Amino acid sequence: MVCYHQPHEGGGGLRVLLTAERGTEGLLASDIKGVGDKIIPSPFSFSGRVLLEGVDERGLLKLLYTQPLYHKAALVLEVAEIPATREALDACYLVARQSEIPHILSPSLSFGVRSVRKGNHPFTSQEVAAYAGAGVIDGCRAKRGFRPRVNLSDPDLLVVADVCHSTLILGVELVGLEGLHRRGWRVYTHPAGIKSTLANALLKVAGFENEALWDPMCGSGTICIEAAHRAIGLAPGYFKRESFLFLRSGILSPSLWREVTEESDSRIKWDLTTSITGSDRVLRHIEGARANAESALVKDKVSFHHLPLRDFSDTRVETIVTNPPYGIRLSGPKGARRSLEELFTKAASLKDLKSLVLIHPDAETVGDIASKYGFCLDKAIAAYNGNLEVFIFKIAPSPSGR
Ligand SMILES: C[S@@+](CC[C@H](N)C(=O)[O-])C[C@H]1O[C@@H](n2cnc3c(N)ncnc32)[C@H](O)[C@@H]1O
Numbered sequence: 170m171v172c173y174h175q176p177h178e179g180g181g182g183l184r185v186l187l188t189a190e191r192g193t194e195g196l197l198a199s200d201i202k203g204v205g206d207k208i209i210p211s212p213f214s215f216s217g218r219v220l221l222e223g224v225d226e227r228g229l230l231k232l233l234y235t236q237p238l239y240h241k242a243a244l245v246l247e248v249a250e251i252p253a254t255r256e257a258l259d260a261c262y263l264v265a266r267q268s269e270i271p272h273i274l275s276p277s278l279s280f281g282v283r284s285v286r287k288g289n290h291p292f293t294s295q296e297v298a299a300y301a302g303a304g305v306i307d308g309c310r311a312k313r314g315f316r317p318r319v320n321l322s323d324p325d326l327l328v329v330a331d332v333c334h335s336t337l338i339l340g341v342e343l344v345g346l347e348g349l350h351r352r353g354w355r356v357y358t359h360p361a362g363i364k365s366t367l368a369n370a371l372l373k374v375a376g377f378e379n380e381a382l383w384d385p386m387c388g389s390g391t392i393c394i395e396a397a398h399r400a401i402g403l404a405p406g407y408f409k410r411e412s413f414l415f416l417r418s419g420i421l422s423p424s425l426w427r428e429v430t431e432e433s434d435s436r437i438k439w440d441l442t443t444s445i446t447g448s449d450r451v452l453r454h455i456e457g458a459r460a461n462a463e464s465a466l467v468k469d470k471v472s473f474h475h476l477p478l479r480d481f482s483d484t485r486v487e488t489i490v491t492n493p494p495y496g497i498r499l500s501g502p503k504g505a506r507r508s509l510e511e512l513f514t515k516a517a518s519l520k521d522l523k524s525l526v527l528i529h530p531d532a533e534t535v536g537d538i539a540s541k542y543g544f545c546l547d548k549a550i551a552a553y554n555g556n557l558e559v560f561i562f563k564i565a566p567s568p569s570g571r
Pocket residue numbers: 359361362363364385386387388389390391392448449450451454476477478479492493494495499508511
């Protein structure tokens with residue numbers, strides 16, 4: 170039996186399911202407080218999903234353009250309880266068939282279905298997608314009198330059919346097949362680069378506004394470039410504003426989108442003075458970081474230097490935000506430990522330093538080295554970097570230790 174949840178209290182507004190890097194849901198939820206009437210991290214906790222209810226169209230478009238932590242966003246049309254058996258697939262079919270989706274489609278629009286599944290089920294996510302897709306096709310034929318075109322690689326309308334334990338969420342993707350962690354400015358890719366969204370999570374943990382920031386192991390410059398965008402108010406959607414997927418189906422208003430994006434762009438502080446520095450011991454990465462900064466329109470906001478971090482001589486740094494090697498892809502565990510030792514040795518010599526935020530999988534090693542150099546752990550957030558379990562650490566100089 171399919172049992173629909175009632176629309177949320179108050180009944181008005183849109184519901185949107187945001188996807189982020191796993192473990193950053195709490196940061197995302199606190200960032201979007203006040204956008205809708207209700208934020209529901211559960212039952213999706215630690216699956217990188219946050220459900221936001223009661224948001225108006227302008228608020229949603231502003232969020233899509235300016236929110237730096239999310240990858241994808243689906244406009245939620247149905248939330249249904251489904252059985253734990255294979256009958257759940259019939260429920261997925263029915264929910265899709267009876268949903269608004271057949272009314273959104275037209276003969277000129279193609280569609281595809283994507284499904285992500287969390288929990289133990291006697292079916293696969295591919296089966297969920299296939300059944301939901303069949304429901305959409307049959308709904309269209311019965312109610313609209315045409316068979317919609319299917320295009321899985323580049324659909325005009327991407328239907329989302331996510332199953333989390335016993336809950337099916339059916340919606341329509343607003344960003345695209347590719348998430349907004351790919352901002353659209355990158356011209357150089359580091360072999361162990363961090364996603365822009367995760368870089369932003371680190372900057373949020375650091376409380377970065379426009380303090381003197383240094384990333385001593387900057388690689389392709391992601392953290393510095395995202396910091397510069399944050400400081401001047403350049404929206405994360407800036408480079409992709411013409412290609413958000415909802416523009417192809419018109420499910421949200423393209424003219425309101427233009428208003429919202431132009432309004433945001435008009436407030437970019439192109440003349441702001443910043444003090445954002447990146448350095449790395451590998452010349453190729455520094456050249457790549459400079460090319461990225463140019464492509465991201467912030468080459469005058471960030472300076473990049475080719476040097477080992479121990480040779481950095483600017484002592485006015487207030488915040489360090491960095492993504493050191495983990496000892497997995499680039500250097501072995503010994504090399505990774507050496508980089509951390511160097512980092513804390515240098516950090517201990519910076520008199521204005523207020524906080525150091527870093528992402529690393531090895532909590533014990535980071536804790537040991539931090540305390541050895543007179544730092545104390547302020548916060549540790551368990552998260553994922555792709556499929557790797559990591560922690561986002563906020564570390565402060567301990568008042569007695571320096
Ligand atoms: C995980 S990567 C950083 C990737 C970067 N966040 C990005 O998005 O491209 C770590 C970087 O640290 C650099 N590195 C490691 N130890 C260093 C040291 N002692 N001094 C300077 N750079 C170092 C490496 O060359 C590498 O580019």
